[in-house]
Ligand SMILES: O=C(O)CCC(=O)C(=O)O
């Protein structure tokens with residue numbers, strides 16, 4: 001639908017052939033004390049699209065443009081849909097991934113469930129030419145998704161948030 005709205009759906013006819021889907025169930029242990037605990041670091045997702053369901057404990061927070069944090073209230077019958085860095089690159093910077101984190105308070109463990117669409121191994125991510133023009137100069141160089149992810153992952157172990165702008169920004 002998004003690609004149709006930009007008139008570039010024909011470039012993504014074979015999207016299925018270069019997309020994998022990962023399902024992940026995540027458990028966050030309840031904090032030990034009474035303080036609000038940083039349970040998942042501040043980040044944008046590095047994949048294409050994420051579908052997320054959190055249980056009644058809640059804790060997911062989204063960052064607004066002014067830097068403040070907006071809690072996503074738990075809902076038994078809805079999913080959160082977020083785009084990741086790859087989608088930003090494919091849209092030539094038109095769409096932006098939301099920065100988010102998980103903060104926990106209280107005595108209950110938290111569970112969340114995610115469906116993550118990711119490019120297959122070593123896919124080259126590049127925005128369609130039709131989305132590049134004078135008003136929208138190219139924002140990212142074509143890049144190998146696996147190389148980007150590996151670099152991101154290495155930085156994660158050093159507690160550093162590593163973004164696509166650093167890896168492939170023009
Ligand atoms: O558990 C959550 O609600 C968020 C998980 C998340 O942001 C992620 O896995 O990228």
Ligand SMILES: [Fe+2]
Nearest residue numbers: 043044045100
């Ligand atoms: Fe995330």
